[in-house]
Amino acid sequence: MFGKVDLNQVVNFTITDKAVLESAGPIVEALGDLLGPTCEVVLHSLEDLDHSIVKIANGHVTGRGEGAPITDLALHMLHQMRAKGAHFSQSYFTRSKNGELMKCTSIAIRNTDGKIVALMCININLDAPFSSIIKNFTPGPAGEIRSDEGMLLESPEEQMEKNIRDTIYEVNKDPSIPSKQKNRQIVYRLYDTGTFNFKESVAMVAQRLSVSRHTIYLYIRERRHNAVAELDDMGSMNNDNI
Structure with missing residues (x-):
């Protein structure tokens, strides 16, 4: 369920809020690279819910891009985390607009006052071919294996x-x-x-x-x-x- 939520809600972020949001951007890119093209990683800013996506990796999984709105399901997870004081939601299953089975989780990004200012959502396409999933976790012919x-x-x-x-x-x-x-x-x-x-x-x-x-x-x-x-x-x- 990735429907549009027209709340027209805009919250004025402080400089600190914006810095917290910006610092989370590279995490989106790193997770997207690590988990591969069958996993979408989305950063939702709660400053403007109607244009909440400020960073996204592997957006082809759901067909979304930066500037897209937050979903009603993400808002539901946000409400639950606020009510429970949780830092992340339990993983859950849903389907994309194309009907593909997804396993997802949402992580609360908080400012220095403990207020949630953003959500980082990780959505794995379970209907993707297994070969495409395993390929991301297998070194290629010229893949470098580094020793640590x-x-x-x-x-x-x-x-x-x-x-x-x-x-x-x-x-x-x-x-x-x-x-x-x-x-x-x-x-x-x-x-x-x-x-x-x-x-x-x-x-x-x-x-x-x-x-x-x-x-x-x-x-x-x-x-x-x-x-x-x-x-x-x-x-x-x-x-x-x-």
Whole structure:
């Protein structure tokens, strides 16, 4: 059911409301790309219900585009979420104007005051050929499969060890860094990536570099001092431009 709702209701959004709405736009595009052409993702602004769609991905699923009105079903879900204080609706089944079976859900987008200012609706066409659905989740002949070891790590300690190992390798293979400066640069980079926020990180780095903990702390203090100095310089430049 995707009928027109002629409410002629216009609500004046604040600057913050509009910023919240704008920030949700890329999520629509990302979900549309991730879930594929058989899944429509719609962002409804509640500022103007008669022209509520402000962003849509895979609009061919229902034949809608930006500027189209909100549907009576979406309004029903909005009413339920407001009544229950819910953040999203339970998934439900409906049919498009072409009679295709859809599985849908609606997500409330709230402003800083907790007021719902938009709805993000996800509509999956269950009548689409299975081959077109599975194709989106299968790498093509030239599809790149990227490795992310971080997804396979089980503990913060493993993540810390990986950061240390990778940083040591990158610095040691860089011919532009003098040999006497490599340990210092390793510590600087580990500091910048937050590795020293992990417990026992100083001891582990000292062991891997065959230096004392005192040396590691010295390099950390140097890097922290340099970072503060850089911020001060940036502040001075900004003041000069005011």
